[in-house]
Amino acid sequence: MSGSGTLKIPATRNRLTTGQLPRFASLYTLGVAFVLAAAVMGLIGFNAFGLAAFTSVFYLILISALSTAIENRRKAMDRFVRGLVTVAFLLALAPLVSTLWTVFSKGIGIISPAFVFTSGGSPTINPNTLEIVSSPGALQAIVGTLEITGLATLFSVPIGLLTAIYLVEYAAPTFWLRRVVNFLVDVMTGIPSIVAGLFAFSLFSLLVGPKAFSGLSAAVALSVLMIPTVVRSSEEMLRLVPADLREASYALGVTKYVTIMRIVVPTAIAGLATGVTLAIARVIGETAPIFMAASFTDAFNGNPLNGPMQTLPVMAYTGYKFPGQDIALSNDQAWGAALLLVALVIVLNLIARIIAMIFAPKTGR
Amino acid sequence: MSESSRVGPRMSAATKARPADRIFRLLSTSAAVSIMVILAGVALFLIVRSLPAILANWQTTPELSTGPTGGFASFFSYVGPLAFGTVWASVIALLMATPVAVGIALFISHYSPRKLAGFLGYIVDLLAAVPSVVFGLWGILVMRPFLLPMQVWLNEYLGWIPLFSGKVTSTGSSILTGAVVLAVMVLPIITSISREIFLQTPKLHEEAALALGSTRWEMIRLTVFPYARSGVVSAILLGLGRALGETMAVAMIISPAILVSFKLTTEGENSQTIASNIALNFPIASGLQRDALIGTGLVLFVISLAVNMLARLILNAKPGGRKLWVRPRTEPRAKAIAIAAAEAGAETAIDTSQRSPAGRS
Numbered sequence: 001m002s003g004s005g006t007l008k009i010p011a012t013r014n015r016l017t018t019g020q021l022p023r024f025a026s027l028y029t030l031g032v033a034f035v036l037a038a039a040v041m042g043l044i045g046f047n048a049f050g051l052a053a054f055t056s057v058f059y060l061i062l063i064s065a066l067s068t069a070i071e072n073r074r075k076a077m078d079r080f081v082r083g084l085v086t087v088a089f090l091l092a093l094a095p096l097v098s099t100l101w102t103v104f105s106k107g108i109g110i111i112s113p114a115f116v117f118t119s120g121g122s123p124t125i126n127p128n129t130l131e132i133v134s135s136p137g138a139l140q141a142i143v144g145t146l147e148i149t150g151l152a153t154l155f156s157v158p159i160g161l162l163t164a165i166y167l168v169e170y171a172a173p174t175f176w177l178r179r180v181v182n183f184l185v186d187v188m189t190g191i192p193s194i195v196a197g198l199f200a201f202s203l204f205s206l207l208v209g210p211k212a213f214s215g216l217s218a219a220v221a222l223s224v225l226m227i228p229t230v231v232r233s234s235e236e237m238l239r240l241v242p243a244d245l246r247e248a249s250y251a252l253g254v255t256k257y258v259t260i261m262r263i264v265v266p267t268a269i270a271g272l273a274t275g276v277t278l279a280i281a282r283v284i285g286e287t288a289p290i291f292m293a294a295s296f297t298d299a300f301n302g303n304p305l306n307g308p309m310q311t312l313p314v315m316a317y318t319g320y321k322f323p324g325q326d327i328a329l330s331n332d333q334a335w336g337a338a339l340l341l342v343a344l345v346i347v348l349n350l351i352a353r354i355i356a357m358i359f360a361p362k363t364g365r
Numbered sequence: 366m367s368e369s370s371r372v373g374p375r376m377s378a379a380t381k382a383r384p385a386d387r388i389f390r391l392l393s394t395s396a397a398v399s400i401m402v403i404l405a406g407v408a409l410f411l412i413v414r415s416l417p418a419i420l421a422n423w424q425t426t427p428e429l430s431t432g433p434t435g436g437f438a439s440f441f442s443y444v445g446p447l448a449f450g451t452v453w454a455s456v457i458a459l460l461m462a463t464p465v466a467v468g469i470a471l472f473i474s475h476y477s478p479r480k481l482a483g484f485l486g487y488i489v490d491l492l493a494a495v496p497s498v499v500f501g502l503w504g505i506l507v508m509r510p511f512l513l514p515m516q517v518w519l520n521e522y523l524g525w526i527p528l529f530s531g532k533v534t535s536t537g538s539s540i541l542t543g544a545v546v547l548a549v550m551v552l553p554i555i556t557s558i559s560r561e562i563f564l565q566t567p568k569l570h571e572e573a574a575l576a577l578g579s580t581r582w583e584m585i586r587l588t589v590f591p592y593a594r595s596g597v598v599s600a601i602l603l604g605l606g607r608a609l610g611e612t613m614a615v616a617m618i619i620s621p622a623i624l625v626s627f628k629l630t631t632e633g634e635n636s637q638t639i640a641s642n643i644a645l646n647f648p649i650a651s652g653l654q655r656d657a658l659i660g661t662g663l664v665l666f667v668i669s670l671a672v673n674m675l676a677r678l679i680l681n682a683k684p685g686g687r688k689l690w691v692r693p694r695t696e697p698r699a700k701a702i703a704i705a706a707a708e709a710g711a712e713t714a715i716d717t718s719q720r721s722p723a724g725r726s
Binding site for chain 1: 383385386389390392393394395396397398399400401403404406407410411413414464465466467468469471472473476477485488489491492494495496497498499500501502503505506507511549552556580581582583585603606607609610611612613616617640643644645647648658659662665666669670672673674676677681
């Protein structure tokens with residue numbers, strides 16, 4: 001094989017490297033593995049994933065064999081594992097790239113100012129031809145998403161932030177309430193999103209009767225999912241505030257409440273903002289709870305207190321599962337909504353990172 | 366919080382500030398208490414709403430013996446197969462996700478260049494940011510056709526294994542496809558928790574292992590794995606919690622039926638999951654049928670609550686109060702490392718509340 005020719009060189013050159021594979025042995029092996037995999041693909045038909053898979057398998061076999069022969073079993077194992085974890089990482093990249101690319105390529109076709117700024121989807125009858133026509137439009141879903149997420153933020157941020165303040169500033173570490181709340185927040189993080197939706201639906205159907213679907217209800221469902229995230233991130237940020245600052249404030253005779261509002265929270269404000277932004281990014285893509293609590297509609301509804309509301313994730317779901325008259329249009333709309341949603345999530349994540357980067361707390365550690 | 370603007374500036378003397386102080390303390394305490402109330406409320410409202418359907422006689426109640434809930438003797442014979450399907454799909458997903466996730470976590474924490482580690486971690490976390498409905502669409506369009514040939518192959522050549530037997534799917538809407546997509550979705554959770562725990566391995570342990578001549582892999586096996594074992598177990602359980610509650614991807618991909626089936630590559634006779642069943646039937650269900658669906662949601666809530674609590678208990682287990690990790694049993698080879706590292710392990714025990722991407726410095 002081509003490897004054995006290169007392998008003899010270092011052994012004769014330097015005694016320190018005797019019994020070791022040359023420096024770029026893994027790269028050469030990778031090249032050989034790639035060629036072999038390409039050959040196999042040539043025999044059984046080409047596809048990109050197969051090429052990558054065969055390359056990885058051949059590489060792992062080759063590098064282990066080479067290393068066992070020239071180095072020793074322990075080093076061979078080391079090289080094998082190194083290859084394996086790298087493959088694992090690349091394996092995780094595949095779905096990410098594939099998802100983003102699919103959403104982009106399928107969704108970009110329908111995205112236009114008209115799609116974003118008109119509400120559509122509900123069929124209307126053309127008075128001249130008496131045909132049922134539907135026009136693309138996502139304004140109702142965009143408005144719904146923003147209103148529901150906004151309301152959810154409005155509910156969860158005060159509760160989450162105050163709980164975090166309680167946990168960090170007030171409760172003694174061993175106090176039962178603190179331990180219970182700590183545990184429950186952890187447990188709450190794991191509530192299935194659809195259960196949050198069912199909770200909101202049950203709550204509102206018991207309160208307001210059978211016509212329980214509303215944006216407010218969906219906002220309550222999202223709050224259940226958002227509060228624990230906000231508590232956890234805020235708690236962490238408040239803990240990062242150095243105790244020196246609090247003590248200095250107390251030493252000046254400032255009360256606890258003023259210390260918290262004037263010293264602790266302002267110091268941590270960037271971190272708090274980052275945490276809240278990430279929490280919004282997390283719930284904005286939730287489909288199941290909104291679907292349960294706000295149902296879905298093609299009509300424009302800007303009033304979160306009354307009636308079903310459309311949102312982007314639900315639009316993406318229903319466009320596929322419950323398409324309207326024009327199935328192709330519904331599917332296209334679904335992809336358009338998915339693309340808008342992904343864009344929104346990415347923008348929120350970027351904002352969070354930018355806030356974190358610009359205002360990173362300068363702790364002295 | 367409106368207090369701050371009104372009274373804030375004038376309250377520098379301790380004596381004057383007492384009412385505001387007390388109000389604020391009360392506010393934050395009641396926020397903490399509200400967490401308990403909300404969680405109790407979730408359970409309570411689900412119970413109240415679902416009780417009529419759980420207690421009803423399903424065969425004699427016309428509303429329950431037709432439509433999505435038709436054909437079942439009682440609530441429990443309805444929810445049983447669903448609960449099985451939920452756990453079954455999640456377990457398959459975890460079996461696929463766990464090795465990959467631990468591999469990625471190791472790659473990021475111990476193999477990748479230090480400077481890149483944060484960025485690579487961010488990329489994997491991006492996977493968690495993708496909404497589940499998008500994964501559902503992707504699963505329909507990309508994963509179904511992609512995995513179809515493999516499933517046909519499995520069915521044809523390994524069909525003698527019960528798992529791959531039955532009539533093979535023609536569209537790819539099998540539980541295997543759903544589980545692969547689920548695996549992608551739980552990957553970032555298991556990865557990020559495992560990564561944090563791997564990074565917390567005491568440096569002294571690792572350096573001691575390397576100083577004794579270990580290769581990197583031996584160092585990981587001797588120091589990182591024993592230290593991180595319980596953490597990785599709870600990471601897997603948290604991933605399970607996520608997979609159990611996942612709705613959209615499953616609802617969109619798997620072509621289900623309410624029955625108990627272990628077959629992986631069939632279509633139309635896959636075990637349905639609770640969440641996906643609710644999502645599919647909720648819009649068409651009426652009255653009592655909805656109550657029955659809410660009842661299945663209650664069962665899902667209980668299952669995932671149990672899994673999450675177990676995960677948290679393992680993660681938070683603090684023998685002796687302060688220590689977070691059960692000290693790894695010292696094997697003869699690792700003993701030297703343990704001695705060299707002395708109390709480093711105990712000293713670096715970290716409070717769970719501080720474990721997070723931002724907490725690492």
